[in-house]
Amino acid sequence: MRRTADPRQDGAPAPPWWHDAVFYQVYVRSFADSDGDGVGDLEGVRSRLGYLELLGVDALWLTPFYRSPMADHGYDVADPREVDPLFGDLAAFDRLVADAHAHGIKVTVDLVPNHSSDQHEWFQAALRAGPGSLERDRYFFRDGAGPDGASPPNNWTSVFGGPAWTRVPDGQWYLHLFAPEQPDLNLENADVRADLVATLRFWLDRGVDGFRVDVAHGMAKAPGLPDMDPRLIEIRGAQSHPADDPRFDNEGVHEVHRVIRKVVDEYPCTIAVGEIWVDSDERFARYVRPDELHLGFNFKLVDADFDADTVRSAIDHSLAAVADSPAPPTWTLSNHDVPRHVTRYGGGDLGVRRARAMALVLLALPGVSFLYNGEELGLPDVDLPEWARQDPMWERSGHTERGRDGARVPVPWEGETPPFGFSSSAGTWLPVPHEWASLTVEAQLEDPASMLSLYRHALELRKTIEAFDGTELEWYGAPPGCFAFRRKGGGLICALNTSGAPVPLPPGDILLASGPMDSDYLPPETSVWLV
Template sequence: MRRSSDLSPEQADESAWWHDAVFYQVYVRSFADSNGDGVGDLDGIRSRLGYLELLGVDALWLTPFYTSPMADHGYDVADPRDVDPLFGDLAAFDRLVAEAHEHNMKITVDLVPNHSSDRHEWFQAALLAAPGGPERNRYIFRDGRGFDGSQPPNNWTSIFGGPAWTRVADGQWYLHLFAPEQPDLNWDNPEVSADLARTLRFWLDRGVDGFRIDVAHGMAKPHGLPDMDVRAEQASGVLHDNALDPRFDDDGVHEHHRMIRKVIDSYPGRMAVGEIWVQGDDRFARYVRPDELHLGFNFRLVQAGFEAEQVRAAIEHSLAAVAPTGTPPTWTLSNHDVVRHVTRYGGGALGAQRARAMALVQLALPGVVYLYNGEELGLPNVELPDWALQDPTWVRSGHTDRGRDGCRVPLPWEGSAPPFGFSSGQGSWLPQPDEWAGLTAERQLEDPDSMLSLYRQALELRKSTEGMSGTELEWYGAPPGCFAFRRKGGGLICALNTSGAPVPLPPGEVLLSSGPMDGDQLPPDTAVWLV
């Protein structure tokens, strides 16, 4: 047997741990609070590692825990090489990494290279500097349009609503594709890439196993900063069209990913996955070339409704996007930026039933799976009162877009009333609904028919079933509103019924179903695994 050190980089990458891993996204603020302040933290995560091991995940992705004024709940980073006191300190981080590894789980962390906080020492220096100075060149400052410079340099809008430009005291404007507190960095400045390389090495040296790169299709800006096409979609959560929207997916971004990959490759066994909201399988494929990202989030399953044709199309596009490079596909149904899929699929008992079905579809697919904390409990979005909303989108939109807080409510662990064991304090940073008493992890662990029990069983079977091998799918003929595919090379069959009536099962022995079966019929809103 050859040792990993005897393999070429390409061969070693082919056998890398992440190729079929199940990652679990920890939204740090909302996972577990260790000190009673109502906000989740690093020691809180460490206290729940046993639960995550019992669930059966292979790796964690931690959302930003770096020093931040929290204008965007940590995605506005003031110091990318330290821990915000709200979440702990570097010693707490080191303890978490060490204990996660003892539980045979990898740790990956968020990286935010497109922008910094306006409290970052670089931006504070830029505000004090004269126009054209080296301090300003780390960001994107421009003179305004109009005879007096009082108009923004172009018509770009912020993802959070309103213009993407803010004017400073001396009359210049700076670019922020997100909140004004998140100025975009100037990636044409070599200081910026050198600083990110330093950040990568800082966390790699502390033992992290990889990175999730925020806005991986950002960073590079087109020469001259041309106006957006007025037809461009301007809302968060859409697939950006490079032909209409120059804010993202500029070809220059790939040079930056090659730099990131070069640093990571100097640490064997480490990886990076990118957040990539782009249209076109060909555009997506460019991000996962052998010298760029190891994995890329393809959000087509998030975009698909609970309808067999839509889900099948999303799967086929996702497979086609990575086929030219041989990269594993990456599947996700929810994250901290989108409405939870129980709610997207109709909410209530119907949404939960459909979410159970889609869990089996997702976990039957070849490649990498990302779960969002709480989806294994079947958590829905929460309709929060106006006073509780904290997402910058709520303010930036003039209180017309309620933002993403509804999918970020802290997890219910135990007990019959909020904060459900999330915190030893009286409450949590976002209020939990009383009706979550029936969805706590404690209660679901004791119920063999619960969503949590379904996930645990599916994850165990995903690892132990020979039929799960193979990287390609073979599609069966199926009635309208249904599909069935077989894992080529393995043989496991997954069937989904989104129609309104039972349909005949494909041939095979039922291994696991998302709900009660009806003899040799697959009921509506149900998925099944067969071998």
């Protein structure tokens, strides 16, 4: 039986479009290259909208395409209201939005309010203006410690490795929680807040449907910039930050989100989604209060191993984090900042089987799902040679952290040799491995057993079957290493087996399975939908 637009019969208004949407993250550099320079661009994304409609996604999240020196591949923004020539121009962006909407696909874009590029006109003005100036108040400039000011103002470290402070020629230091080329903005400064509002309105006026807010937990710093607990010094990369980390999740961040929400609410049916790395449900819940974010990225499934108890705990915590808010839960397995889940789950055939199983778990859950480009093809991380690595994390860590490049290799589309239709140039910004010939869209599209076919089938069922209605879960008893839940209100049953032996299936008719079934038993590393 097909789902209706509003399954409720009580006359209440239909839920907003995002309440159970499937978002697809487009890492623009790596999706499709239209001009042969080896780097993906906006016209490339537009050329593949038919594929995205066929896949069945509801909305796109585009990573930064703004003017940038590309020290962090676009997350170092020099002009947040201009398209970098590497990716196209504003006319290309407008065409992309119009065509996406014609395909029935919403468009959300990355917003990067925590920091700017060091090439931003404001930062260059701050360097010229000197200590104590209004220009420097837009950032975090401080005198150094020690009698000659030669030591950083505090012991904070960069997420990318090394100190979070860089000294300028006049002796002061500036704060950068990421690369030195990404100085942190002072969101308490009136100019900075006004510019943020201007950026929001600029893209909303061009028709975007919302924003993904980068580092949504980091836009306010602890008063006085106190030292970190030395035990936190080794925190690296995109992972949840403890409550006592003064760099993140400070009270002032919530006022920034209220500013963002106030603007977004002036544009009907648009949203703000936050990247929130915090370590408790209670702290997460504060970001999705009615006057803050519409949605918050919850990374519990990203952090979970392929183990039924661990995955169930991640699901329970994710549901609890939004239980008292108007926000639906969100679910994701991969993004551009973490290793792809095929690799995290063991790689090779084992990793693929587990990734297929978790795809059905992800898409069976109530709320919003985020897919990362290429996961529907079963792409693993690529062990890139050292010469190819470009992530600033690689350099900042002294080549001890391999960085995120392995999850950012361009998407393979067609053909038998690299770069498999991604670009007309063989010299792509990251090399595409020859062994991906069997993973191209072309190779998988008509194969009913492929990962791509599994995703297409699952997304079609999710959109059309009433069994996916309802926002609550009911857990069944299950053997060790397994779980099964039912969607209350719809009746869909999802069962997962992470044990080493087949287990009896719950009662019901099989709707879709992640792998071959064994009569009335669910094999290891397999999940199934039943009604």
